[in-house]
Amino acid sequence: MSQTGHSLLVMKFGGTNMGDAAAIRHSASLAARSVDEGVKVIVVVSAMAGVTNQLLKIADDAQKGDIAAANDEIAAMRTRHFTAAQELGASPDSAAVREIREMHETLRQAVYGVYLLRELTPRSRDLIVAFGERLSAPLMSLALEQSGHRAKHLTGGEAGILTDTNFGNAKPLPTTYERIKDRLSGFMAAGVIPVVSGFMGETEKGAITTLGRGGTDFSATIIGKALHADEVWGWKDVDGVMSADPRVVADARNVDTLSYGEVMELAYFGAKVLHPLAVTPLQDSGIPLRLKNSRDPDFPGTLVQAEPNNDQAHPVKAVTAIRNVSLINVTGAGALGVPQVVASLFDAIARVNITLLMVSQSSSMSNVSIAVQSGDAERTLSALREVGGDLRIEEQDGVAVLAIVGSGMRGQKGVSARMFTALADADVNILMISQGSSELNVSVAINGAEVDQATRAVHAAFRLNEAPVAAD
Structure with missing residues (x-):
């Protein structure tokens, strides 16, 4: 597919597309293909597959005092990055290998500091976990240079991503966009491909921050907005966004277009498509995001744009599920009649920074039910118990949340009925x-053991395996 009409693309490569030397070489060839057609390209990379989890484990081992286990993991990681660099053509005394060696030494020192203090602050964790992307960017630069292109790798901070100090889930500051433009425009004008470490930025004082899990998507869209890109491309190992998890639903199909709102709902309800905030920088500027399959680069994938493409016969675009959910019921007739008590429940949850997946309240206000990830249940229960009053708090685990998403549901009667009948x-x-009052989703909590059969039933009820009718 010729990229005629595009003068500037931001391309993001996820972990599987950075898995080893062969995957990195293939990813570099996809970027090079557009460059050779006269398109300016900025590349944003994730860590090599599995490295982020490895770094989190290293940080936890150090905090627990198991420095031997942490050092073993660092050594294994160093070998993996060295091997990839050599397979990509770097000699043992090259600048790339030297840089990878120095970065692993800095990582080792940071981890040793955690071990000595037996304390892992959010700031230290960000410093450690960002090494994944810092280490993969030189490998992508190497691959691009081997294919005859000039490239320059930069950390998120060096590329201009300036964030607040909310370590672990940082947000870009308004000045970020101008800074990125200043930092990257010169490279592009000189015909150099910038390779940016995704997932990370820095504070005004230069401390490294991360943008939350899946944050490389967010890095790419922030850069896309700053440079007024024609499109942002997210390369994956599937055909874009699917109508359901293909491992659960055999006849799930590619969704060709989604609106920003629809993709945010899907990301929020567990579809591993994007960082939930990734489309926010694009919404202001109307820049489309295209999710493409690196194994089939000519397939158009899923286009995410401002306007939904509604097809009356298919009001629902996709069905998705969040597993490992706990329901927490708070009852106490007298006490909950007071609106302040309801407010104090939500205040308590907000203080411990818990994301609520669903909320339901009975009209008498004697019962409030909330759904949270099971990993957050203990913290949620502790926070709610501190509210006091005559409240009974019960937890039900082993739950899943199933959601249907599609802007075509808005104003169309009978969508919920179809879902409930299928279930x-x-x-x-x-x-x-x-x-949701936006009518972009309907979500239900069900028994976790039934989530696969429920997904298949709802997918079939809305005939999501059928190709949508093109809008006029």
Whole structure:
């Protein structure tokens, strides 16, 4: 597919597309292909597959005092990066290998500091976990140079991404966009491909921050907005966004277009498509995001744009599920009649920074039910118990949240009924129901053991395996 009409693209490569030397070489060839057609390209890279989790484990081992385990993991990681560099053509005394060696030494020192203090602050964790992207960027530069292109790798901070100090989930500051433009425009004018370490930025004082899990998507869209890119391309190992998890639903198909709102709902409800905030920088500027398959680069993938492409016959675009959910029920008739008590419940949850997946409240205000990730349940329960009053708090674990997403549901009657009928026919019991006022989603809490059969039943009920009718 010729990229005629595009003069500037930001291309993001995820972990599987950075998995080893062969994957990195293939990813570099995809960027080079557009460059050779006269398109300016900025490359944004994730860590090599599995490295982020490895770094989190290293940090935890050091905090627990197991420095031997941490050092073993660092040594294994160093070998993996050295091997990739050599396979990409770097000699043992090259600048790339020297840089990788120095970075591993800095990582070792940071981890040793955690071990000595037995304390892992959010700031230290960000410093450690960002090494994944810092180490993969030189490998991508190497691959591009081997293919005859000039490249320059930069950390997120060096590329101009300036964030607040919310370590672990940092947001870009308004001045970021101008800074990125200043830092990257010169490279592009000189015909050099900037290779940016995704997922990371820095504070005004130069401390390294990360943008939250999946934050490389966010880095790419921030850079896309700053440089007024024609499109941002997210390269994956699937055909873009699917109508359901293809491992669960055999006839799931590619969704060709989604609106920004639809893709945010899908990301929020567990579809591993994007960082939930990734489209926010694009919404202001109307820049489209295209999710493409690196194994089939000519397939157009999924286009994410401002306007939804509604097809009356298919009001729902996709069905997705969040597993490992806990429902927490708070009851106490007298006490909950007071609005301040409800407010104090949500205040308590906000203080411990818990994301609520669903909320349901009975009209008498004697019962509030909330759904949270099971990993957050203990913290949520502790926070709620501190509210005091005559409240009974119960947890039900082993739950999943199933959601249907599509802007075509807005104003169309009978969508929820179709979903509930499909679930009833599949003998799935609904524990809790929530519909967003935007009418972009309907979500239900169900027994976790039934989530696969529920997904298949709902997918079939909305005929999501059928190709949508093109809008006029």
